[in-house]
Amino acid sequence: MTNYNLTKKFSQFTYKLLKVLPTGGKSYPGYLFIKYAGLDSIKKLANEQLETGSILITGTNGKTTTTTMLINLLSNDTDILSSVDNNTIYALTTALLSKKANIGVFEYGIRDIEHGIPDKVQKYVQPKGVLYTSISREHTQVLGKKNSFEQYVKAKTLLSKDMMNGVVIVNTDDPNTCNIGLNKQEDGHVIYYGLETDMVEDVYEPTDSYCPICGKKLEYSRHYMNQRGVYSCECGFTRHKPDIKVTKVLSSNGRLDVHVIGSVYNYSFDNNVSIDVELSLPLFGIHNVYNTLASLTAYACFTPEPENIESNISNYFNSLDFSILPPGRFEVEKLGDKLVGIGQGDNGDALKVNVLFMKRELFNSEAEFIYCTPDANEEEIFEDHLKTLKTVNPTHITVVPGRVSLDAAEKYYEKIVEIGLNASYYPIEYDFDKRIKGIVKLINESEYSNIIVTGCGEEQAVWNIIKNKIKEENKN
Ligand SMILES: [Zn+2]
Structure with missing residues (x-):
C-alpha cells in the first residue's frame, strides 16, 4: 500500500472512532491526513471522493446560514458531503474522508491569507463553485497582527x-x-444576485463605502444594508445587473413574502435555468433574505435535477422556521414583564441587525443595553459598534467585557461615556461560567422592561446558554 493510501485508510479509521467518542476533535481525521499525506494530497482525495466537485462558501457574514440552506436544498436532489460552521481546511478534509458523494459543500472562512491559505485551498480542493456572501470590515486583527481591509x-x-x-x-x-x-x-461563469426593490431601506445613516478599483467614495442611489445597495463610481465602476433578484419583501401574517425571479447557469445541465418563485419566509431580517437568495442561487447553479428547481425551492423555504439560524443567533424572549433580546453581534453588521429586531422597544421607550465589548486591538469593531450605540442612544448602557481583555473593555467603556452616553462598567473576569452568570444577573436585576444583550462573545455556545437560562427562568 502506498503511503497515501495508508494515510487515507488510517485517517478514515480515526473518523469511525470519533463517531464513538462523544466529544472533541471533530476535525482530527482531516488534521491527521494533512499532517501525514500533505496538503497537496487533498487534490487526489477530492477527486476520489467527489464525482462533480466542491462548492465553497465564503464571506464576512451569512456563511453558516447560507451553507446550511444550500446543504438542505441540494441533499434533496443528490448525494453530498459537507462541513459547516467550522471554517478550517481540517474540517473540509475531514468531510472529504467521511464518504464518497456527488458534490461537496463547504463553508470556508478566511481571515487572512496566511491562516486561510485561500490560494492553496483553491489549488488543492479545485472547487467548481465559489459563493461569496458579503465582504465588510471585520477581523481587521488576526492573531495579534493588523490585517488591512485591502x-x-x-x-x-x-x-x-x-x-x-x-x-x-x-x-x-x-x-x-x-x-x-x-x-x-473571462474565466468561467459569473452569477450576480441582488435586490431590486424599493421595499427595503436601511434605517441607519449610511457609512461611506469606497470603490474597489480607484478608492474614491461610492455614490449610492439605494441603500439596502450597510455597504449593500445600488452604487456607482465616477471612474466607471458600477453595480452589475443581477441575474437573479429579489423584487418583493413584504411582511404579512407573521411571515415574510419574497419574490425571486431570474435565470442562472446550471453546471450539470450546462445551460441556463429560469426561476420565478413566491416564497413565504420566517420574519427574517434583510441579511437572511440575502442568505436565502444566495443559497437558492447556488442550488439552482449546481443541482443535477434542474427540472424541479422551483417546486423544491418553494417547498423548502415555505416550511422553514428560525431553527435554521446558528445557535448564537439573536432572539427576543419574555421574562416576566421584561422583554429581553439576546444574541451574538461580534461585528458592526451583526450588532446593527440585532438592534433592528428590537427597533420599536429600543428607539421609542426606556431601555437598557447590555453591551459586550470586543477585545484589545479590535478598535475598528468597537468604532462600528459605537456608531450604533450612538444612534440607539439607550436610556442606560451596561458595559461588560466580551472577550479576553478587561483593560480593553474598560477603555471602550470610557469612550462610550466620553461621547455623552449614559453608561456604567461591570467587569467580569475571563471565565465562561462567570460571564454567563454575571449577564443573567444583570438581566434579572435590570430596572428596565426592555433589555438588549449583544456585542462580542467568545463563543456561540455562551450566547446559547444565556438564552436557555432566560427561557428556563421564564418557565419557573
Ligand atoms: Zn472608482
Whole structure:
C-alpha cells in the first residue's frame, strides 16, 4: 500500500472512532491526513471522493446560514458531503474522508491569507463553485497582527482567482464581491444576485463605502444594508445587473413574502435555468433574505435535477422556521414583564441587525443595553459598534467585557461615556461560567422592561446558554 493510501485508510479509521467518542476533535481525521499525506494530497482525495466537485462558501457574514440552506436544498436532489460552521481546511478534509458523494459543500472562512491559505485551498480542493456572501470590515486583527481591509478582500479573492470554467456566485449589491465577479468574467461563469426593490431601506445613516478599483467614495442611489445597495463610481465602476433578484419583501401574517425571479447557469445541465418563485419566509431580517437568495442561487447553479428547481425551492423555504439560524443567533424572549433580546453581534453588521429586531422597544421607550465589548486591538469593531450605540442612544448602557481583555473593555467603556452616553462598567473576569452568570444577573436585576444583550462573545455556545437560562427562568 502506498503511503497515501495508508494515510487515507488510517485517517478514515480515526473518523469511525470519533463517531464513538462523544466529544472533541471533530476535525482530527482531516488534521491527521494533512499532517501525514500533505496538503497537496487533498487534490487526489477530492477527486476520489467527489464525482462533480466542491462548492465553497465564503464571506464576512451569512456563511453558516447560507451553507446550511444550500446543504438542505441540494441533499434533496443528490448525494453530498459537507462541513459547516467550522471554517478550517481540517474540517473540509475531514468531510472529504467521511464518504464518497456527488458534490461537496463547504463553508470556508478566511481571515487572512496566511491562516486561510485561500490560494492553496483553491489549488488543492479545485472547487467548481465559489459563493461569496458579503465582504465588510471585520477581523481587521488576526492573531495579534493588523490585517488591512485591502488584504482581507484580497484573501477572499484568492479563493476563486485561479478557478477556470467554474461558477463564481457573487452578491452584486456588495461592491467588493461584485468586483470579484467582474474580474472573473473571462474565466468561467459569473452569477450576480441582488435586490431590486424599493421595499427595503436601511434605517441607519449610511457609512461611506469606497470603490474597489480607484478608492474614491461610492455614490449610492439605494441603500439596502450597510455597504449593500445600488452604487456607482465616477471612474466607471458600477453595480452589475443581477441575474437573479429579489423584487418583493413584504411582511404579512407573521411571515415574510419574497419574490425571486431570474435565470442562472446550471453546471450539470450546462445551460441556463429560469426561476420565478413566491416564497413565504420566517420574519427574517434583510441579511437572511440575502442568505436565502444566495443559497437558492447556488442550488439552482449546481443541482443535477434542474427540472424541479422551483417546486423544491418553494417547498423548502415555505416550511422553514428560525431553527435554521446558528445557535448564537439573536432572539427576543419574555421574562416576566421584561422583554429581553439576546444574541451574538461580534461585528458592526451583526450588532446593527440585532438592534433592528428590537427597533420599536429600543428607539421609542426606556431601555437598557447590555453591551459586550470586543477585545484589545479590535478598535475598528468597537468604532462600528459605537456608531450604533450612538444612534440607539439607550436610556442606560451596561458595559461588560466580551472577550479576553478587561483593560480593553474598560477603555471602550470610557469612550462610550466620553461621547455623552449614559453608561456604567461591570467587569467580569475571563471565565465562561462567570460571564454567563454575571449577564443573567444583570438581566434579572435590570430596572428596565426592555433589555438588549449583544456585542462580542467568545463563543456561540455562551450566547446559547444565556438564552436557555432566560427561557428556563421564564418557565419557573
Ligand atoms: Zn472608482
